[in-house]
Amino acid sequence: MIPVQGYDGRQVAVLGLGRSGLATARALAAGGATPVVWDDSPRGRDMAEAEGWDVRDLTRSGAFAGIAALIVSPGIPHLYPSPNPVIAAAWAAGVPVDNDIGLFFRSWATDDWDGFDSPPRVIAVTGSNGKSTTSALIHHILVENGRPAQLAGNIGRGVLDLDPAHDGEVVVLELSSYQTDLARHMTPDVAVLTNISPDHLDRHAGPGGYFAAKRRLFAEGGPDRAVIGVDENEGLYLANQLVDDLSDDRLIRVSVTRKLTDGWCVFARKGFLSEYRRGKQVGAIDLRDVKGLPGAHNHQNACAAYAAVRTLGIGPKGIEVALHSYPGLPHRSQLVAERGGVRFVNDSKATNVDAAAKALQAFPAIRWICGGLQKEGGLDGLIPHLGAVKTAYVIGREAEAFALQLPGIETVVCGTMDVAVARASADAQPGEVVLLAPACASFDQYDSFAARGDDFTALVLAGA
Missing domain, CATH: 3.90.190.20 (Mur ligase, C-terminal domain)
Incomplete structure (x- = not known):
């Protein structure tokens, strides 16, 4: 568990008591806060009462008196198609609204890190399609190459259920637009955008709002390195905004539709992955016989994962061996x-x-x-x-x-x-x-x- 920092001795409200909501309440309590919880469903409230939490109807007038923050589960709409009444009440009361992703980023680093030889890193992956496979593949490559790693977010464990960091560890987070849209703190070391296509348009009031939610991970997160799929206009736009020219190694462009040779880039054509850096090919992998990654869409995932772990110094040969042992994810090819x-x-x-x-x-x-x-x-x-x-x-x-x-x-x-x-x-x-x-x-x-x-x-x- 990651104890939440910054709320010691204060009351923090939690809205939505599914997996992430209950984990958030536990992590807040572990950090010294007093959780005040609410769920619109009786089942959620019953589960919270069984754990001994203070269940309080946050829809009532004056419910936010003395509340330091409201933490919202990702499935609850906060703006479109209309704000949840509890969130609207928090806004009216001037109470900051956040989610568990924001709490994670403000709480992940601790004083223990001063004794580490290598600081822990966070790789955050978002996009419309392929982000689960890309996240799981990054985690798999890291583990197969002897790097301590944990996988969480929209896949696997909730972020606040993670174990405290180890020396040199890497946390891989899959983040949906619901999560990136609301988090008040996002500071990944490496951020990955797989691709963009229309999705969740009602929740974001159209494609512009959807893209804006994804963009926050890069524009407000300020990652040290960004891996961007550039096969859609949104990716090209974002890549163009992040650096002044293609010689800037903070950006790695990824494609499965064309050859890229300028700057730092990774692309796949006809089943072959290639890495170019400053005009020279520095890595290549034949993906055609990788059984866990069939098709061009999975080759895009492989390119994004390859690029992300290359930023951590893992070599092409170690990546290739790991790709062949990747078993694939349930329900994804x-x-x-x-x-x-x-x-x-x-x-x-x-x-x-x-x-x-x-x-x-x-x-x-x-x-x-x-x-x-x-x-x-x-x-x-x-x-x-x-x-x-x-x-x-x-x-x-x-x-x-x-x-x-x-x-x-x-x-x-x-x-x-x-x-x-x-x-x-x-x-x-x-x-x-x-x-x-x-x-x-x-x-x-x-x-x-x-x-x-x-x-x-x-x-x-x-x-x-």
Whole structure:
């Protein structure tokens, strides 16, 4: 646990009592603060009472008297589409609003660090797609190369559940736009932007607000090194703002669409990763046989992770060996089984059009399981990437409407996962891939993308 610094002897309110909220209350108490907690759901309040916390209705008038700060869980809207009433009350009372990411950065460094030979580092990863894989891959490379490391944030452990730092340790944080948008303190040593595509637009009032939330990690965080995916205009814009010219080694540009040779850059073309520095190639890796990272989208993740760990002095050979032992993450291009020459791949995390499009480009012949709760913008972005699809097996409550948006390919309206897996398995030929890449949220039928992926995996393994 990371005891929160700066609130000793003061009351701090916590709104939202899921995993991160309860961890925040514990970390505040460990640092000498007195947590005052609230959740809109009775279940959350019951859990807090069972731990002995002071549960106080923060929606009541005068609830913020004597409160030093309000710490908000990431799933709670603070501005768009409308502020949560508790957050609005904190603003009106002049109480600072923060989240657990802000508390982590203000509390991570301690006096113990004075005795370390090498100061701990923080690598923070954000972006629309690939940030989980990139974060896990960075952590894997570090561990495989003998560097002490912890993984937290939007993946794995909550940030305040981390162990206190060790000499030379690296913490890898996956940060969503919900987390970067509100944190009052962000000071990573290395910050990574994988890519940008439309997502969470209601929460950020459009693409500009979404990009602004991501940009805060770099513009306000002031990292020593920035790794920026430059295959979209937002990445190009951000990279252009961070340095005066490409000779500045504080910036590493990453691409999977073109060759880069100026400055410090890492790119992948036709399955080969290359690192250039000041016009000279200094590293290369053949990614084609790395089983845990199939497709160009995963090659982008590999480039971003490679660049991040290069800033810490890990050599290309050590990175290459680690890439080949990377097992992949559940629900992200996860190879579930191979049967009769047919591979079954779980990419349930492909919850938007851009992520699904990248998954569809990773394999040559696909039996595609798709559908669910559609996000804004429709499916037009998928149309150019359907060439490898033999048949689409559509699930979800609006399966028929989804199927009508897929011109030129055979569609089978299945409705439920069990029907889709059975039909796709029966139709698939050797050399083909049965791919779950829904391009939609899961909440019409499942509690989460993970529950959806688990259902697919269980059905595949049962031989449905």
